[in-house]
Structure formats: C-alpha cells, structure tokens
Amino acid sequence: MPLLHWIHILLIGTMLFQATFMLVQWFVFRRKDYLYYIVYMCSTLLFLITRLDSVLHFFPAPIPPMLDEYLDQPLIIFACWMYIRFGYYFLELKETQPALYRNARLVEIFFMVFIIAKCICIPFSFSYTTSSIIYMIASVSLALSAAPLLYKLLVQRNLLNNLLVIGGVCIAIGGISGHIFTLIAEDPEQRTILVYVAFEVAILLELLLLNTGLVIKNKRTQQQIIDTQDRLIHQLQQTEMLRTSLSTMQTKLSSDLHDNIGAGLSSIAMYSQVARQRMEKQPASAAQVLNIISNTASDILSEMKDTIWFIQPAHFTFEQLIDRLRQYAEPLCAEKEIHLEFRLPVAAMPELSLGARKNIFLVLKEAINNAIKHASPQSIIVSIDCAEAQLTISVTDDGAGLPPTAGRSDGNGLRNMQQRAKGVGGRLDLFPVTQGGTQVRFELPMQVAS
Structure with a gap:
C-alpha cells in the first residue's frame, strides 16, 4: 500500500480516536456542545471514508451513485453546520453574548439552505467539474457569511474564542483548497486522493486547537468552582459573624432589660406599696410618690420604645x-x-x-x-x-x-x-x-x- 494511503488511514484513525474521546467526555459531563462535536466528527469521518473508498476499499461493495452523491457535499456541509452549533454552545454565546448568538443562528440558515438546495439538485446529475465549481462557489459564500461572526469573536481577544475560530478557518481553507486542486488536476486518481489531503491536515490542526481549548475551558471551569467555593466560604463566615453578633446583642439587650426596665418595674412596685400606705394618713406625700411612679413609668416606656427600634432587622x-x-x-x-x-x-x-x-x-x-x-x-x-x-x-x-x-x-x-x-x-x-x-x-x- 502506498505511503499516501497509510497517511490517510492514520489521519482517519486520529479523527476516530478524537470522536471516541469526545463521546467519553459527553458521558461524563453530559454537555450538549460535546454531542454536537461528536456529530460533526462522525459526519466528517463518514464523508472521508466514502470519498476514499474507491482507492482504499473500506466497504465490501461499491456505494450506489445516487447515495454517493448525498454522502458527498451535503454531508460535509452538514458537518460544518454541526461545528458551528458546537462552537456557539462551547463558547456559551447564548448566555453571555446574545447578539453573537443570533448572528450564529443566521449563519446556520445559510448552511441549511445549501444542504436542501444541493439535495434537490443531485438527481439532475451534474458533471464532476460543474459540481466542484458549484460546491466551491457555495463554500466561499458560506465562508463569507460566517466571516463577520468570526471577526467579532476574534476582536474580543479571548484565547478560547481565537482557538475555536482559527480551527474553523483551517477547516474552511482545507475544504476550499482541495476543490481548487480538483479543477487543475488531470489524473482522476489524484483527484480522489490528493483532494482530501489539505482537508485532513486542516482537521488535524483543528483537533490540536480544540484539545487546547478543552484544557483552557476545564481550567476556567475549575477556577470558577474555586471562586464559587471561596464566595460561599466568605458568606458562611459573614453569616457566622452575624450570628455571633446577634447572639451578643441579644445577651446585651436581655441584660439591659433586666437591669433597667426590670429595676424600674421593681421600683414602681415598691413605690406603689408606699403610696398605698400613705394614701389616707399622708396624702401629700402619697402624691409625690405617685409622681415618682409616673416618671419611672414614662422612662420605662421610652426605653421600651428605644429597645424595639434597636432590634428592627x-x-x-x-x-x-x-x-x-x-x-x-x-x-x-x-x-x-x-x-x-x-x-x-x-x-x-x-x-x-x-x-x-x-x-x-x-x-x-x-x-x-x-x-x-x-x-x-x-x-x-x-x-x-x-x-x-x-x-x-x-x-x-x-x-x-x-x-x-x-x-x-x-x-x-x-x-x-x-x-x-x-x-x-x-x-x-x-x-x-x-x-x-x-x-x-x-x-x-x-x-x-x-
């Protein structure tokens, strides 16, 4: 088997390993963006396997021509669509940047329109060259529709955004350059084999960038967890300090009520007995005692109002x-x-x-x-x-x-x-x-x- 064939098999194996790795990640974390990436990677793998089957013979029997057409351009555009959906979920645009999220959804519409239009045109059986030209024009149009979104992500100077955008650009350049080569290659076998080399290399670069992004995102997630734990610890400390302060204040208020209001009420009880004893024999003296009782009661009432005001929450x-x-x-x-x-x-x-x-x-x-x-x-x-x-x-x-x-x-x-x-x-x-x-x-x- 020629060396170029082994390179194709190695790259396909690497992609299969990445898809398996992301599947494990999805089972562990159950993140929607990982599931979209798995669909993107599996669609890309199926596209490459069907394109290279004529020389590497992955399947025991040839693929029917009509099915082969549906597994060509519509499939790879579908894979790119899944990559865009993975991207805006991975970057959490819906929660953090709603405007960019809406732009990403508009780009998705362009990809869906192309897939539908291509599937409708397949039964008309265009020539390989005509089909390649149409695909190249459509790919450029789709890339241009996504360019404003990619630019807005890049100007934010966010490392995670940059890694994802560069990965998407690599895939787009790899796919377009391969079809440019098909227009100038004379040997049909070269069209079948070499056309996908640039695309596979681009996907390999995207895998490296993605794994780097996963490391960065996991690190940020861990830091967010640590920050959240620190905030919770701080809140618990503040709550404990408040509880201690309230306990101290309750003790102090209880002491004040006992010392001041309790003493005042005791004096009222004592003076009341004195006034009762003097009421008949010493009315003038009893009146003075009653005046003392009145003043004491007023002081107690004033202190009670102050205490109620103090303990308002x-x-x-x-x-x-x-x-x-x-x-x-x-x-x-x-x-x-x-x-x-x-x-x-x-x-x-x-x-x-x-x-x-x-x-x-x-x-x-x-x-x-x-x-x-x-x-x-x-x-x-x-x-x-x-x-x-x-x-x-x-x-x-x-x-x-x-x-x-x-x-x-x-x-x-x-x-x-x-x-x-x-x-x-x-x-x-x-x-x-x-x-x-x-x-x-x-x-x-x-x-x-x-």
Whole structure:
C-alpha cells in the first residue's frame, strides 16, 4: 500500500480516536456542545471514508451513485453546520453574548439552505467539474457569511474564542483548497486522493486547537468552582459573624432589660406599696410618690420604645437615626425654649449595624439630655462628619460649661457614655467651648459603624 494511503488511514484513525474521546467526555459531563462535536466528527469521518473508498476499499461493495452523491457535499456541509452549533454552545454565546448568538443562528440558515438546495439538485446529475465549481462557489459564500461572526469573536481577544475560530478557518481553507486542486488536476486518481489531503491536515490542526481549548475551558471551569467555593466560604463566615453578633446583642439587650426596665418595674412596685400606705394618713406625700411612679413609668416606656427600634432587622441610615433623635429631643428643647440644630455632611453616610445604631443613639440621647438638664443652654448643635474612614459625632451646647464632676467616672452619665463608645470600638471625650459651653465628641472607625 502506498505511503499516501497509510497517511490517510492514520489521519482517519486520529479523527476516530478524537470522536471516541469526545463521546467519553459527553458521558461524563453530559454537555450538549460535546454531542454536537461528536456529530460533526462522525459526519466528517463518514464523508472521508466514502470519498476514499474507491482507492482504499473500506466497504465490501461499491456505494450506489445516487447515495454517493448525498454522502458527498451535503454531508460535509452538514458537518460544518454541526461545528458551528458546537462552537456557539462551547463558547456559551447564548448566555453571555446574545447578539453573537443570533448572528450564529443566521449563519446556520445559510448552511441549511445549501444542504436542501444541493439535495434537490443531485438527481439532475451534474458533471464532476460543474459540481466542484458549484460546491466551491457555495463554500466561499458560506465562508463569507460566517466571516463577520468570526471577526467579532476574534476582536474580543479571548484565547478560547481565537482557538475555536482559527480551527474553523483551517477547516474552511482545507475544504476550499482541495476543490481548487480538483479543477487543475488531470489524473482522476489524484483527484480522489490528493483532494482530501489539505482537508485532513486542516482537521488535524483543528483537533490540536480544540484539545487546547478543552484544557483552557476545564481550567476556567475549575477556577470558577474555586471562586464559587471561596464566595460561599466568605458568606458562611459573614453569616457566622452575624450570628455571633446577634447572639451578643441579644445577651446585651436581655441584660439591659433586666437591669433597667426590670429595676424600674421593681421600683414602681415598691413605690406603689408606699403610696398605698400613705394614701389616707399622708396624702401629700402619697402624691409625690405617685409622681415618682409616673416618671419611672414614662422612662420605662421610652426605653421600651428605644429597645424595639434597636432590634428592627433592617440596617438604619444616619438619616433615620437623626429622625429618631429629633422625636426625642425636640419636645424637650421646645419646653425649655432651646434652639436645636442638626448639621449633617453632604456626602452619603453609611448604614448602621445593630450595635452601632444602639450605642450611637444612646450616647447622643444622653449627651442632649445632660445638656438640657444641667447646662441650661440656649442652643444645642449636633454635627456629624465622615472623613478619612472615621466617623465623628459631636454635641455642642452654649450652656454653663463643664460640671465639677466631668472628670470623674460617675459625673452626668459620662461613665455609661464612655462604655458605650468603647463597646463599638470608639472613643468619647468632653471639651470646653471657647465661648462657653461644652462639646461631647464621639469618634469611631467607619467600618465599625456599618
């Protein structure tokens, strides 16, 4: 057997191995694009085997002329059609690039039209030369119809796109060059054998490019899996941190309810007994005790409303916190004829976590309450500044200045305010104002607040 025949058999064997390999891949991954590639490769194999049967004798009997015509040009164009379908599924154009996907579907229509037209023309029995010319013109037309799609894929500078496009171009050039050779070859045997050499070499190059593309795609898929796992791990860590934070906050709220509201209710119960005992003999004293009960109940009600606001599930913005603070401070300031002003930054302020929301609000509430009760100011200014990853909140009044107990841990609730500031990683200080008055400054990192 001549060497050229052995080369044909070797190339056909390589294609058969590739088809088997892709079949295994399809059984493992069940990807639709692998199935289309198997159909493309099997169609190409059948085309080459039927074309080379006259010299290599693959079949025990000659193929009928009419069937041989149907297994010629229509079959190889069908194979090219399957390669295009494999390509846009392999590159996931439908999901990632719908416009290119629609272009690919239009190119498919050209291939289907050619197959139908060729099958209709076969019974008219055109000569071999005429048929080759028609096929060459049709092949060039089909290649030109696909050229814009291939160009759009190439300009994206995506390695996977480039490998697939170059493989398709190699197949097109191999098929067209073979039929150009048939027009100039004089020996019919050369037409039968050499016409398919360029096509087989092109398919071999396409196999190398495809396998490289499979390696790249598998690597990308593995990286996507790793990235997805990393995101899930990060989400689980955040969920665990949130669960821990909520657990800590629930414990703290439970402690606050027990210490503050529980103590208040106990005092109401105690004062109620005292008032009952004094009601008949000491009505004036009983009235004072009832007034204490009323004030305590009002304080408990206010604290309950604050607690309900703290534990709402959504993260609140500073605007919502300021609105809540206005609802508390404006009636108190109006009663004392004190001007209350809020100065907010122009830039957007962060959302507040549950812990930051609670501590910031209570610090500001205590600072305003202290100024109203102890400083007798004419105005109170609450200002908020977000700069250099730090949040600064200050409450400034023009009242009587720092009280004598300001330097001690028990003066005017300073101890509680400082503890709340430290609880969210912040710092709280008191400063005298030059024109008279006091400034309470609360500083904390921005990432702690959000």
